[in-house]
Amino acid sequence: MPALTATLCNDPEETADLLVPCGRPIRRARLTTLVLAQLAASVWFAQAWITYFLPDQGDFGRAPEFAIASAVLAAALTAAGLASLWHEGIAQRVRHFSPWLLASGLFVAAWEALTAKTGILPLPFFPPPHGLLEVYADDYARLLESVIASLRLELLGFAFGAFFGFLIGVGLGWSRSFGYWVHPVMRFIGPLPSIAWLPIAFFVFPSSFSASIFLIGLTTGFPVAVLTWSGVSSVNSAYYDVARTLGANPRFLILKVAIPAALPHVFVGLFMGLGASFAVLVTAEMMGVKAGLGFYLQWAQGWGAYANMYAALAVMALMCSGLITLLFKIRGRVLSYQKEEVKW
Amino acid sequence: MVAAPAYQDPAPAAAAKLLDFGGVSHAFRLEEHPLPVLEDITFQVEPGEFLGLLGPSGCGKSTLLRLVAGLEPPLRGEIRWGADPIQGPDPSRVVVFQDPTLYPWRRVWDNVALGLEAQGLLKTHRPRVDETLSLVGLSKFAKAYPHQLSGGMAQRVALARALVNDPELLILDEPLGKLDSLTRISMQGEIVRLWQKKGFTALLVTHDIEEALLMCTRVIVFSERPARIKADIAIDKAYPRHRDDPKLVALRREILGLLGLESTW
Numbered sequence: 001m002p003a004l005t006a007t008l009c010n011d012p013e014e015t016a017d018l019l020v021p022c023g024r025p026i027r028r029a030r031l032t033t034l035v036l037a038q039l040a041a042s043v044w045f046a047q048a049w050i051t052y053f054l055p056d057q058g059d060f061g062r063a064p065e066f067a068i069a070s071a072v073l074a075a076a077l078t079a080a081g082l083a084s085l086w087h088e089g090i091a092q093r094v095r096h097f098s099p100w101l102l103a104s105g106l107f108v109a110a111w112e113a114l115t116a117k118t119g120i121l122p123l124p125f126f127p128p129p130h131g132l133l134e135v136y137a138d139d140y141a142r143l144l145e146s147v148i149a150s151l152r153l154e155l156l157g158f159a160f161g162a163f164f165g166f167l168i169g170v171g172l173g174w175s176r177s178f179g180y181w182v183h184p185v186m187r188f189i190g191p192l193p194s195i196a197w198l199p200i201a202f203f204v205f206p207s208s209f210s211a212s213i214f215l216i217g218l219t220t221g222f223p224v225a226v227l228t229w230s231g232v233s234s235v236n237s238a239y240y241d242v243a244r245t246l247g248a249n250p251r252f253l254i255l256k257v258a259i260p261a262a263l264p265h266v267f268v269g270l271f272m273g274l275g276a277s278f279a280v281l282v283t284a285e286m287m288g289v290k291a292g293l294g295f296y297l298q299w300a301q302g303w304g305a306y307a308n309m310y311a312a313l314a315v316m317a318l319m320c321s322g323l324i325t326l327l328f329k330i331r332g333r334v335l336s337y338q339k340e341e342v343k344w
Numbered sequence: 345m346v347a348a349p350a351y352q353d354p355a356p357a358a359a360a361k362l363l364d365f366g367g368v369s370h371a372f373r374l375e376e377h378p379l380p381v382l383e384d385i386t387f388q389v390e391p392g393e394f395l396g397l398l399g400p401s402g403c404g405k406s407t408l409l410r411l412v413a414g415l416e417p418p419l420r421g422e423i424r425w426g427a428d429p430i431q432g433p434d435p436s437r438v439v440v441f442q443d444p445t446l447y448p449w450r451r452v453w454d455n456v457a458l459g460l461e462a463q464g465l466l467k468t469h470r471p472r473v474d475e476t477l478s479l480v481g482l483s484k485f486a487k488a489y490p491h492q493l494s495g496g497m498a499q500r501v502a503l504a505r506a507l508v509n510d511p512e513l514l515i516l517d518e519p520l521g522k523l524d525s526l527t528r529i530s531m532q533g534e535i536v537r538l539w540q541k542k543g544f545t546a547l548l549v550t551h552d553i554e555e556a557l558l559m560c561t562r563v564i565v566f567s568e569r570p571a572r573i574k575a576d577i578a579i580d581k582a583y584p585r586h587r588d589d590p591k592l593v594a595l596r597r598e599i600l601g602l603l604g605l606e607s608t609w
């Protein structure tokens with residue numbers, strides 16, 4: 001395809017993007033892509049074969065469905081690998097994902113072989129991947145209900161903690177007399193792990209739900225308050241001088257100078273608070289709240305339903321990661337004036 | 345030329361107020377011991393003057409500007425602005441600092457609009473912002489963020505942020521100190537042009553004798569800290585001036601002598 005390589009080489013930026021030099025190496029890179037894609041595809045075909053044809057030692061359903069899904073993925077990979085010979089966009093994507101698909105195919109195939117097919121990993125404790133698929137297919141309603149309950153508790157607690165933490169942080173950074181009263185209290189209570197409040201909270205609050213909101217709020221609020229405080233007090237004093245000579249009143253200085261200048265710090269606090277609050281969420285659900293993914297985990301363990309535990313754990317990981325992603329998206333939107341920093 | 349704005353332009357702030365320093369002294373409190381920075385400074389700035397303040401580094405010139413801006417009260421003495429003593433900041437006296445100190449979270453337009461917004465005038469005076477941006481030649485950068493600007497552009501935005509308030513007194517605290525020499529030369533001319541057009545009184549602190557001679561109608565030379573007035577020199581010379589003008593060269597030598605640097609070239 002001399003025409004194709006020629007057009008690519010006309011655009012120095014694009015060639016730089018691809019990190020491949022002009023001429024023959026591009027074709028070679030595409031051949032490598034093709035080979036890599038076919039390799040990943042064959043691993044997934046093998047995984048489909050293992051799942052479908054080798055007999056199960058336990059009684060997990062959904063093995064045929066899982067095998068079919070693996071085979072479909074493998075077929076799609078084969079097709080994409082071939083298509084990448086002609087289409088650069090597809091080639092780039094295939095090149096990007098193939099190594100991961102290859103590795104995960106190997107992992108799933110080994111998992112399948114070591115659990116349901118050979119029993120090298122003892123069965124009730126180590127369910128096969130299609131055991132997890134079975135949980136998702138048959139118990140999705142209860143899982144979904146648990147996710148919603150967890151999200152509701154987490155978001156309420158986080159919003160509560162972030163709101164008050166932010167206000168306290170601004171107060172500490174701005175007002176000396178506010179600091180006089182609040183700083184010692186915060187120093188005393190803040191570092192205490194919120195979980196330590198759990199036994200007290202569960203009988204002081206009218207419901208375990210409200211107690212958990214308080215605990216999650218406390219966990220979130222502490223880092224948010226400290227970082228907002230540090231953000232407000234580290235604002236360049238020249239920013240205030242500028243605003244004051246232009247006729248700003250104290251209200252303007254807080255709302256339009258101190259707070260926007262402190263926002264990058266505030267987001268670090270929100271990130272730390274969110275991460276810490278997950279631990280409290282799950283603990284609270286395991287200890288007292290009768291809903292949510294933590295409760296589901298506890299319940300599944302009580303029944304010895306190990307597949308359900310792994311399935312719920314994966315959902316929980318997705319949920320937590322999703323919330324962090326959301327926070328980073330909001331941060332990117334709010335702090336869009338900054339140059340790009342860490343990508344989550 | 346800019347098209348005539350559609351709104352009623354407020355009468356140009358032809359500065360009519362006298363700036364009057366009466367026995368001003370000031371000191372920093374450093375570990376109990378006060379460190380005197382200004383000692384019994386008395387002079388007057390006529391309306392519409394462009395006054396340069398020269399002196400050795402750290403002699404207290406910038407402190408004097410902070411007092412004029414109303415950011416700090418003087419320890420002794422009084423600074424009168426027109427009939428009233430200065431007791432706090434006021435948008436009729438605006439400072440341009442050595443660093444542009446633009447707010448990084450605001451676009452150029454919103455940075456320029458800062459003063460009007462703080463005074464609650466933005467709704468009725470929006471065209472002023474556009475007009476001032478075009479005055480400093482940055483209309484095309486209205487939507488840019490400060491980190492996207494060069495040093496000279498950022499300082500021009502800072503200048504626009506001051507001028508949009510139509511100040512009667514423009515306080516320039518080494519505004520060109522950190523710019524490269526070419527940008528510096530072009531902005532010296534630009535500031536003089538704006539001063540001639542708007543008619544405000546200007547106070548310029550600078551380390552650069554040549555800059556003061558090119559821009560100012562009068563120069564006050566201060567001593568080492570605590571600053572006292574060493575000389576008060578009128579520069580009676582039409583604009584635009586040339587740096588190799590024999591009269592300016594002679595003045596430059598005289599001022600170098602006053603600063604104890606006569607033996608240098």
